Amino acid sequence: MDAPQPAARAGGVVATLALAGITAAIMQTLVTPLIAELPQMLHTSTSNAAWVITATLLVAAVCVPVVGRLGDLVGKRRMLLVCSVPLVAGSVVCALSSSVVPMIVGRGLQGMGMGMLPLGIALLRDVVPAEKLSSSIALVSASMGIGGGLGLPIAAAVAQYADWRALFWGSAGLAAAVAVLIWFLIPDVPAGARGQRFDVPGALGLGAGLVCLLLGVSKGADWGWGSPITLGLLVAAVVVLGAWGLWELRTPDPLIDLRTTGRPRVLLTNAASVFVGFAMYASMLVVPQLLQFPEATGYGLGQSMLASGLWMAPGGVMMMIVSPLGGKLTNARGPKFTLICGALVIAAGYGLSQALMGSAWGLMVVCIVINSGVGLAYGAMPALIMSSVPLSETAAANGFNTLMRSLGTSIGSAVIGVVLSQMTITLGGHTLASENAFRTSLLIGGGLALVSAAIAVAIPALRSSGTDDGQASPAGAPEQAPVGA
Structure with a gap:
């Protein structure tokens, strides 16, 4: 492994990779304010317009593990630059679209660029000094949540006060800026799996x-x-x-080494990731609807899309604040402890939601608590993964972990959608999700956060050369594989 970069250079690397993660997250939330208007904008049916969302999900799920493996084979910096191309191109295609097919194509291209996050996390292991590695991993890993939390109100404001195409032109510019920063600030580290076949x-x-x-x-x-x-x-x-x-x-030369993935430490971390992804996404589905539902329901708060995004924005800011603190906690107690704490904090946020969901201020507090837990958990999971896999598999293993999080959000979306559609009331001739539906959805999110905490408790300690979860070095001494795993 190359020598770690000087502090100033490492700081630029971390900032660039965090911005890349935030950019990828913004791409995902970009169309959220436009969902209701997409059929009219694109002259199509509601079911066809839904593919604008689904296309990004499907393409990202397929491309993220593939891009991760290619990063191990040909170099992570090179693949980061490759990922920036479809992000820019997809944004431009969407900005120029007037019908549903090119919009779906553009959104699919944006999905191809989502591999930036696992590539960036894996690259940190190569270039960041050991004493800063845990906090750097935490910040870059949480950048997806940060981008989602901050991107929603920004996208809502642009959609409300400017032409919707400005959203995509802005995202194209942001992706291009990230590509320039990668070109100038990210070092070219030799590929860990060079010589192997794809x-x-x-x-x-x-x-x-x-x-x-x-x-x-x-x-x-x-x-x-x-x-x-x-x-x-x-x-x-x-x-x-x-x-x-x-x-x-x-x-x-497998795409994903299932023997490594099957090690208890890696397997249980990935299992916990699915439930953390579900728990995180449940709040992102429920809270905006509670904020925007009409006050006549007795539990809706009647906020606009922009206002609801602003009420949720402090949660994204808090994730940014908590992530470096999570890195320090990992250095002091190990990533397993940080993951358990993060899952329990998420569960606590859902517990508070049962008492605070009647006001916008209360829901803001709920978002702050839940996102604080997500920041801790999302920072700990890559540290657990990278302390348990060979250097030649870091990007592929992080890509698979990112996939597990996405799988959790997809399942969460489906389950919460079923709950909200089955438990309903009728108001003014319209069928709406009931208060009990929202409470049940929030209880499910909290319950699955507790499940992820229980799984995290079962993650075995890293036993190699005296290194275990209670010490500060697991993420910084990754070449040592777990004994007997």
């Missing part, structure tokens, strides 16, 4: 399996959970991913 069948198999799984999960509510197409997709996902797993175990 697993093309593994990439195709994983992509096909994930598309079937996520399409079935994300569209199940629209198509019907018992419909032939939904059941067919879910069965196909099981078959294809099962065959993919057998292939990965037999090929000499």
Whole structure:
């Protein structure tokens, strides 16, 4: 591994990679203020317009693990620059779109750039001094949440007071600026897995399996959970991913090393990531609706999209503040302890929501607490992963962990969507989610945060050369593999 960069250079690297993560998150939340207007804007049906959201999810799920593996093979800096190209191109395509097909294409291109986050986290292991590694990982890892929290009110303000195309022109400029910073500030570190082959069948198999799984999960509510197409997709996902797993175990240079991924420390971290992703996304679905529901319901707060985004923005700011503190906690007590604390803080936020959901101030406090826990948890998970995998697999392993988080958010979206659609009231001839539906959704989010904490408790200590979770060095001494794992 190359010698760590000087402090000034390392600071520029961390800032650039954090900005890249924030940019990727903003791309995901960019169209949220436009959801209700998309059918009219694009001259299409509501169901067709929904693909503007789904396309980014599907393409990102397929590309993130592939980009991570390519980062290990050809270099992380090179792949960061490659990821910036579809982010810029996709934004320009969306800005120029007047119909649904080019908009979906542009959103798919934006999804291709989502691999920036795991690449950036893995690169930190190569260039940041050991004493700053935990806090740097925490900040860059939490940047997706930070970007989501801050991007929503910004996008809402632009959509309300300017032409919607300005959103995409702005995102194109931001992605281009990130590419320039990567070019000048990110060092070119030798690839850890140089000389190995890229697993093309593994990439195709994983992509096909994930598309079937996520399409079935994300569209199940629209198509019907018992419909032939939904059941067919879910069965196909099981078959294809099962065959993919057998292939990965037999090929000499797998896309994802399932033997490494199957180590208890890595496996349990990824399992906890699914539940943390679900718990994080539950609040992002419920809180904006509570803020914007009409006051006539008795529980809605009647806020505009812009106002609701501003009420939620302090949560994103708090995540930015908490992330470096989480890195210090990791240095002092280990990433496992930080992950447990983060999950418990998320659960505490959901507990508060039962008493505070009746006011905008209360929901702001809930967002602050939940996002503080997300900041702690999101910073700890990559540190756990990178302390447990070989240097040649860091980007691929982080890509897979990012995929697990995304899987959690997708499942969370489907489950919360079912709860809100089944527990309803009728007001003025309109069917709306009931207060009990929102309370139940928040209880589910809190319950799954507790599940993630329980899984984190079971993560074994790292036992190699005297290193364990109670010391400050796991993320900084990653070459040592866990004994007996």
